[in-house]
Amino acid sequence: MPLDPRMRDSIATTLTDIACEAGDILRRHHGGDCPHVLKPDGTPSSEADIESEKLILDALRRHYPTIPIISEESTYDLPPSELFFLVDPLDGTRDFLAGNPDYSVNICLIEGHRPVASAVAAPGIGRVWGAGVTAFEAAIHRGRPMSRNAIRVRKVPEDGLVALVSRRHGDTETEACLAGLPIGQRRGVASALKFCLIASGEADIYVRCGPTMEWDTAAGDHVLTSAGGCVIVPSGRAITYGQYRIFYRNGPFAALGDPSYTSRLGLPDRGPVLSPIRKGYSGDSTPPPA
Structure with missing residues (x-):
C-alpha cells in the first residue's frame, strides 16, 4: 500500500x-x-563523509528499522526493495575539501521507482530543503531546521x-542542450543545491549529460518535483531510481522549473546502460573501465 500523504510529510520532517x-x-x-583518501575511481572520500554517513545510517535504522538503505560510502552495492532510502552523506566532496560552501547532505525515500520523501541540507550556506507531498525550505540554526516555509x-x-x-x-x-x-545567465x-535553488525560484534549469549516481540526484529531484518542476530523461519521462543492474547510475537528465521547456531540450539518448561499473564509483568523475 502506498504511503499516505500524512506519513510522507512526517518522514520528510524527520x-x-x-x-x-x-x-x-x-x-x-x-x-x-x-583527512581523506582516494577511492578506486580516483574520487575522494573524507573523514567527514564517513562520520556523516554513520550518523545518518544510525538515525534511519532507529526510526525506520525495516527499510533498507543504499548509501554512497558503505552500502552502495546492496539491492533495493519496494521501499528504500538513498543517501549521499556528503555531496560535493571535492568542493568541500577545497573550502567551497556548496556541499550538501542528501537523504531520500524511494517507493517503487520514484521519491516520496526527501531532505537536502546545505550547512555551508545555512539552508535545508525537504519535501513529502509539498516542498519546503528552512534556515539552519545550530544544527537544527527553523520554521519551514513552502x-x-x-x-x-x-x-x-x-x-x-x-x-x-x-x-x-x-x-549542446543549453545552446x-x-x-x-549561467551560475x-x-x-x-542546483535542484533546490530551482525549486526555490532562484534559477530555472540544470542539465547534466555526464555521469552521476542516484544518491546524487534523488533527494533534490523530489524537492524540485514537489515544488512544481520536473527532472526528465531523454524520453521526456521522469527519471527513475533503483537501477541495481547498472549499479545505480543515472543517464543524461534535465532539471526544469518550467516543464514546458521539456520538448526543446534534445537530451542525448544513449539507450540502456548495461556495462557494469566498478565498486566505489562516484558521480564525481568518469567511471573507470569495468
Whole structure:
C-alpha cells in the first residue's frame, strides 16, 4: 500500500532533522585539513563523509528499522526493495575539501521507482530543503531546521533562463542542450543545491549529460518535483531510481522549473546502460573501465 500523504510529510520532517544533524558534522570539518583518501575511481572520500554517513545510517535504522538503505560510502552495492532510502552523506566532496560552501547532505525515500520523501541540507550556506507531498525550505540554526516555509518554482524571467552549471563537470553534450534554449545567465553551483535553488525560484534549469549516481540526484529531484518542476530523461519521462543492474547510475537528465521547456531540450539518448561499473564509483568523475 502506498504511503499516505500524512506519513510522507512526517518522514520528510524527520529526514530534514537528520540531514541537519549530519550537516553539523560536515560544518565542523569544513575549512580545515580534513583527512581523506582516494577511492578506486580516483574520487575522494573524507573523514567527514564517513562520520556523516554513520550518523545518518544510525538515525534511519532507529526510526525506520525495516527499510533498507543504499548509501554512497558503505552500502552502495546492496539491492533495493519496494521501499528504500538513498543517501549521499556528503555531496560535493571535492568542493568541500577545497573550502567551497556548496556541499550538501542528501537523504531520500524511494517507493517503487520514484521519491516520496526527501531532505537536502546545505550547512555551508545555512539552508535545508525537504519535501513529502509539498516542498519546503528552512534556515539552519545550530544544527537544527527553523520554521519551514513552502516553496514553488518561478515563471521564467523575461530576460531568459538562469542555468545552473557544475563547476567541475562541463561537457559538450550539455553545452549542446543549453545552446538551443534562451539562456540569459549561467551560475556555477556544486552538488544537489542546483535542484533546490530551482525549486526555490532562484534559477530555472540544470542539465547534466555526464555521469552521476542516484544518491546524487534523488533527494533534490523530489524537492524540485514537489515544488512544481520536473527532472526528465531523454524520453521526456521522469527519471527513475533503483537501477541495481547498472549499479545505480543515472543517464543524461534535465532539471526544469518550467516543464514546458521539456520538448526543446534534445537530451542525448544513449539507450540502456548495461556495462557494469566498478565498486566505489562516484558521480564525481568518469567511471573507470569495468
